[in-house]
Amino acid sequence: MQKPRLVLIGNGMAGVRTVEELLKIAPDRYEITIFGAEPHPNYNRILLSPVLAGEMQVREIVLNELDWYAENGIRLHVGKEVVRIDRVARKVIASDGTEAAYDRLLIATGSTPFMLPVPGNDLAGVIGYRDIKDTDEMIDAATRYRHAVVIGGGLLGLEAANGLKLRGMDVTVVHLGPWLLERQLDEVAGRMLQKSLEDKGLKFLLQKQTEALLPGEGGRVAGVRFKDGMQIPAELVVMAAGIRPNYALAEKSGIYCNRGIVVNDTMQTYDPKVYAVGECVSHRGIAYGLVAPLFEQAKVAANHLASYGIGRYSGSVTSTKLKVTGIDLFSAGEYMGGDGTEEIVLNDPHGGVYKKLVLKENKLVGGVMYGDTADGPWYFQLLKDGRDIHEIRDSLIFGQSRVGDVGHAGKNKAAEMSDSAEVCGCNGVTKGCIVKAIKEKGLFTLDEVKKHTKAASSCGSCAGLVEQILAATIGGAYTPAASDKKPVCACTEHSHQTVRTAIRDLKLTSKEEVFSALNWSTVDGCDKCRPAVNYYLISTWPHLAKDDPQSRLINERSHANIQKDGTYSVVPRMWGGLTSPAELRAIADVAEKYQVPTVKMTGGARVDLLGIKKEDLPNVWADLNAAGMVSGHAYGKSIRTVKTCVGAEHCRFGTQKSMDMGIKLERMLFDMYAPHKVKLAVSGCPRNCAEAGIKDVGVIGVDSGYELYVGGNGGIKTEVAQFLCKVTSDEEVMEYAGAFLQLYREEGWYLERTCHYLERVGLDYVKGRIVEDEEGRKLLQQRLLDSLAHARDPWESSREPQPVKQFIPIVPITVDA
Amino acid sequence: MHHWKLICPLEDIPRQGSRIVRPQDGDDIAVFRTADDAVFALHDKCPHKGGPLSQGLVHGHKVTCPLHGWNIGLEDGQAVAPDVGHCDRFEVKVENGQVYLAL
Numbered sequence: 001m002q003k004p005r006l007v008l009i010g011n012g013m014a015g016v017r018t019v020e021e022l023l024k025i026a027p028d029r030y031e032i033t034i035f036g037a038e039p040h041p042n043y044n045r046i047l048l049s050p051v052l053a054g055e056m057q058v059r060e061i062v063l064n065e066l067d068w069y070a071e072n073g074i075r076l077h078v079g080k081e082v083v084r085i086d087r088v089a090r091k092v093i094a095s096d097g098t099e100a101a102y103d104r105l106l107i108a109t110g111s112t113p114f115m116l117p118v119p120g121n122d123l124a125g126v127i128g129y130r131d132i133k134d135t136d137e138m139i140d141a142a143t144r145y146r147h148a149v150v151i152g153g154g155l156l157g158l159e160a161a162n163g164l165k166l167r168g169m170d171v172t173v174v175h176l177g178p179w180l181l182e183r184q185l186d187e188v189a190g191r192m193l194q195k196s197l198e199d200k201g202l203k204f205l206l207q208k209q210t211e212a213l214l215p216g217e218g219g220r221v222a223g224v225r226f227k228d229g230m231q232i233p234a235e236l237v238v239m240a241a242g243i244r245p246n247y248a249l250a251e252k253s254g255i256y257c258n259r260g261i262v263v264n265d266t267m268q269t270y271d272p273k274v275y276a277v278g279e280c281v282s283h284r285g286i287a288y289g290l291v292a293p294l295f296e297q298a299k300v301a302a303n304h305l306a307s308y309g310i311g312r313y314s315g316s317v318t319s320t321k322l323k324v325t326g327i328d329l330f331s332a333g334e335y336m337g338g339d340g341t342e343e344i345v346l347n348d349p350h351g352g353v354y355k356k357l358v359l360k361e362n363k364l365v366g367g368v369m370y371g372d373t374a375d376g377p378w379y380f381q382l383l384k385d386g387r388d389i390h391e392i393r394d395s396l397i398f399g400q401s402r403v404g405d406v407g408h409a410g411k412n413k414a415a416e417m418s419d420s421a422e423v424c425g426c427n428g429v430t431k432g433c434i435v436k437a438i439k440e441k442g443l444f445t446l447d448e449v450k451k452h453t454k455a456a457s458s459c460g461s462c463a464g465l466v467e468q469i470l471a472a473t474i475g476g477a478y479t480p481a482a483s484d485k486k487p488v489c490a491c492t493e494h495s496h497q498t499v500r501t502a503i504r505d506l507k508l509t510s511k512e513e514v515f516s517a518l519n520w521s522t523v524d525g526c527d528k529c530r531p532a533v534n535y536y537l538i539s540t541w542p543h544l545a546k547d548d549p550q551s552r553l554i555n556e557r558s559h560a561n562i563q564k565d566g567t568y569s570v571v572p573r574m575w576g577g578l579t580s581p582a583e584l585r586a587i588a589d590v591a592e593k594y595q596v597p598t599v600k601m602t603g604g605a606r607v608d609l610l611g612i613k614k615e616d617l618p619n620v621w622a623d624l625n626a627a628g629m630v631s632g633h634a635y636g637k638s639i640r641t642v643k644t645c646v647g648a649e650h651c652r653f654g655t656q657k658s659m660d661m662g663i664k665l666e667r668m669l670f671d672m673y674a675p676h677k678v679k680l681a682v683s684g685c686p687r688n689c690a691e692a693g694i695k696d697v698g699v700i701g702v703d704s705g706y707e708l709y710v711g712g713n714g715g716i717k718t719e720v721a722q723f724l725c726k727v728t729s730d731e732e733v734m735e736y737a738g739a740f741l742q743l744y745r746e747e748g749w750y751l752e753r754t755c756h757y758l759e760r761v762g763l764d765y766v767k768g769r770i771v772e773d774e775e776g777r778k779l780l781q782q783r784l785l786d787s788l789a790h791a792r793d794p795w796e797s798s799r800e801p802q803p804v805k806q807f808i809p810i811v812p813i814t815v816d817a
Numbered sequence: 818m819h820h821w822k823l824i825c826p827l828e829d830i831p832r833q834g835s836r837i838v839r840p841q842d843g844d845d846i847a848v849f850r851t852a853d854d855a856v857f858a859l860h861d862k863c864p865h866k867g868g869p870l871s872q873g874l875v876h877g878h879k880v881t882c883p884l885h886g887w888n889i890g891l892e893d894g895q896a897v898a899p900d901v902g903h904c905d906r907f908e909v910k911v912e913n914g915q916v917y918l919a920l
């Protein structure tokens with residue numbers, strides 16, 4: 001049977017991305033033909049700026065080599081412009097007469113530079129800035145002529161001017177507005193930008209209206225004349241005064257257009273067989289001029305071309321970044337403000353920093369940053385997530401890095417980092433290496449960078465920094481997905497939230513059901529989604545869903561921490577940090593009997609036995625169990641420690657019995673699994689010797705009872721716990737702490753610590769559920785106790801015949817076979 | 818020349834899991850059983866920094882190393898791109914529910 005035919009007009013970024021997305025989900029569905037007017041395979045248009053600046057070569061910016069088309073069975077016609085679409089016969093015709101029939105047509109003809117309608121705009125040497133040809137012409141002009149004029153002081157114009165300057169030309173930027181980027185920046189910031197560009201040698205003529213381009217010898221442009229009579233020399237004029245969607249072809253064939261090819265939310269035109277994506281379309285009245293929204297459109301179009309029929313495009317918020325080395329400018333969303341908006345502005349002309357945040361109804365809707373764009377990606381994420389920011393409003397403008405990430409101290413300005421600076425401390429990845437991968441491999445997202453460079457793929461604390469580098473390298477092409485939309489992993493399109501909700505609402509109780517109900521693309525998932533799905537199943541349906549050990553990572557499967565040499569470390573629980581001579585004696589005996597090389601006090605106030613062979617684990621546990629000790633779960637996404645201070649039992653300042661309280665909490669939570677590990681601490685007075693301020697739940701005794709704190713973290717990013725409420729009795733501590741942890745267990749995303757969960761949902765929400773809703777709180781606490789009703793020491797249960805097998809190596813038997 | 822050695826009944830290897838085989842002479846070998854009941858054997862040493870692949874998470878015909886998360890193809894012992902590396906493989910077969918390994 002013949003496959004349906006798909007024809008793509010426009011071999012550019014949006015069109016080819018659609019084809020890529022389509023091949024990912026339905027590789028064999030269509031016979032594909034692509035027409036491209038340019039004589040090149042698809043390349044990364046946004047990197048024309050570094051090419052012009054001499055930082056990259058054209059061959060480095062190719063996204064899809066000719067081989068790619070061949071390997072995917074795509075018929076490619078380069079250098080052939082389609083001049084007619086015959087919608088009755090369903091075929092397209094190119095300028096050289098080549099025809100191709102279609103069942104589905106995809107139009108992605110991009111846009112064209114707007115050429116000012118002034119006399120002389122057709123002279124030689126007057127060009128737009130759009131493609132390789134224009135770029136080559138500029139590079140060539142720079143070797144032969146001296147004066148360049150760029151008309152238009154927007155992002156594109158400034159990048160063109162910067163490149164031409166770096167190639168040795170004398171460059172003047174002509175701009176109609178009162179200052180540069182007058183729509184993004186206010187006057188002060190606009191002048192700051194102008195100053196730094198002038199320092200690079202660029203000249204500016206503001207509030208100048210071009211009247212005519214003047215011819216010189218041989219019909220080439222020689223000068224520019226302005227309305228006020230002023231005249232300047234120019235052997236090269238670059239028009240960067242805006243772009244116009246390229247829809248003439250579509251309009252001529254009778255497809256409805258209105259300043260762009262009009263499409264609906266599934267990227268279909270008024271002719272349902274014809275789709276359109278990219279800069280040529282008008283969606284809900286908006287034509288986008290940046291890559292990120294086009295990629296979102298591409299995904300939706302591909303989905304519908306594949307007849308999956310899910311996914312709608314509902315418009316995008318965009319961000320941009322000026323790609324001029326050494327200058328930091330970032331803007332996002334509705335940076336202009338407007339009705340019902342408020343602005344927070346930080347302006348430090350001497351320090352060269354300007355920041356403006358636009359708020360509407362307690363949400364961030366736009367922002368501009370100049371000089372210090374380190375927090376750009378963070379703001380953009382807040383904006384996309386639509387998070388209520390009123391709790392952090394007073395410090396919002398100062399950015400996220402009030403509290404630094406450890407491990408790359410001080411280095412939180414991507415633009416200022418040298419190429420050799422280490423970004424990812426875990427995997428030793430430098431900035432240069434990341435920039436190179438982004439450019440050469442055509443990477444657009446954090447996940448792609450993680451995959452190709454390993455940066456941010458271990459502890460993840462450098463993810464923000466990597467996002468900044470991405471933004472700085474590819475400008476507005478970078479866009480984070482809204483947090484609640486990020487796919488769990490490459491096996492699925494669905495987010496953690498969708499998976500959690502589906503498990504609950506559809507009552508899914510096994511991973512097989514989840515994978516099939518949610519159309520997983522792999523048969524049995526991967527190392528990212530399996531542990532997550534397993535946790536969601538057992539936390540949502542505690543007694544129905546069966547735990548799947550094979551979906552747990554090794555530490556949880558072997559109830560011990562794997563070490564770099566493949567041995568394990570064993571940490572027995574010491575309730576509340578207390579131990580006894582008998583316990584210590586048993587530990588000492590085990591250490592001698594199994595020749596444990598290292599015995600150490602942990603940061604969690606208990607003893608670690610490091611370097612135990614896997615096959616010895618069951619015996620070590622048996623010995624420790626015999627002395628009354630159980631697993632400390634030092635290996636799990638589970639309850640870890642409840643640190644305590646000596647408290648009122650001994651301390652002269654103690655107001656509450658913190659050791660006793662700690663032991664009660666730890667016993668209540670024994671064997672509790674959670675989205676991530678959970679640590680508590682109880683201090684007997686505000687001197688807080690147990691460091692309750694950086695725990696998931698911190699309890700501080702005061703004369704009248706206890707203060708409860710939640711969402712602290714002492715790890716990668718130090719986060720001080722937030723005050724939840726004050727209670728008076730031990731029972732209340734257990735109830736509130738238990739309810740909070742159960743809420744986190746039910747709603748947290750896998751690998752989200754309580755601090756991240758709290759950041760996502762907000763403290764007000766948690767207070768609403770825990771402090772203000774007594775009945776809800778009691779129910780939460782009850783659900784926690786229910787799911788822990790059958791808690792068993794994993795050391796004991798793992799010594800039963802079936803599980804114990806995994807610890808014992810097999811010795812092969814000789815046979816004749 | 819293959820010398821087939823009897824390892825264990827197939828049931829003794831958990832599905833999507835593995836067992837370590839410890840020959841008298843030589844290094845540990847990891848024998849994997851995938852979700853579709855295929856059986857593979859690799860040298861129990863990750864090409865990255867020698868992590869014990871037998872302790873990894875098995876998905877599809879791949880295993881994720883427990884130490885730093887490289888993915889190794891079970892069919893050919895090759896690291897999955899972008900990582901580069903190779904791990905020795907051994908012939909295995911299942912007959913009458915028993916697993917045999919060629920040493």
Ligand code: SRM
Nearest residue numbers: 561563569602603604605606634640713714715716717753
């Ligand atoms: C043993 C111990 C270090 C020590 O010798 O003191 C330790 C050892 C490990 N920690 Fe830790 N952490 C230990 C206390 C801590 C503490 C301090 C504490 O608990 O009071 C922290 C900061 C507090 C906190 O978590 O908020 C801590 C923050 C981390 C983090 C960062 C977590 C974060 O959310 O930022 C990781 C990475 C992770 O979990 O993803 C980590 C991960 C690890 C792992 C499990 C890394 C791994 O996956 O292999 C280490 C295992 C080493 C090994 O070879 O066995 N460890 N780790 C401590 C065990 C405590 C215990 O008794 O259970």
Ligand SMILES: Cc1cc2nc3c(=O)[nH]c(=O)nc-3n(C[C@H](O)[C@H](O)[C@H](O)COP(=O)(O)OP(=O)(O)OC[C@H]3O[C@@H](n4cnc5c(N)ncnc54)[C@H](O)[C@@H]3O)c2cc1C
Nearest residue numbers: 010012013014037045046082110278279290291475476477
């Ligand atoms: C110098 C420069 C810097 C940029 N920097 C950034 C940036 O930092 N961030 C960002 O997000 N965006 C940037 N952009 C914008 C970005 O490149 C565009 O948004 C994106 O390329 C648009 O994709 P598209 O597929 O719609 O159009 P294009 O990529 O232009 O592709 C359209 C293709 O269709 C071809 N075509 C047109 N008509 C026909 C026809 N009739 N027959 C056959 N082929 C035809 C064209 O020749 C072209 O190759 C930049 C653009 C330029 C020029």
Ligand code: SF4
Nearest residue numbers: 426459602603715716
């Ligand atoms: S024990 Fe913790 S801090 Fe120390 S090296 Fe391991 S993960 Fe890093």
Ligand code: FES
Nearest residue numbers: 863865866868882
């Ligand atoms: S040792 Fe296997 S990934 Fe590092």
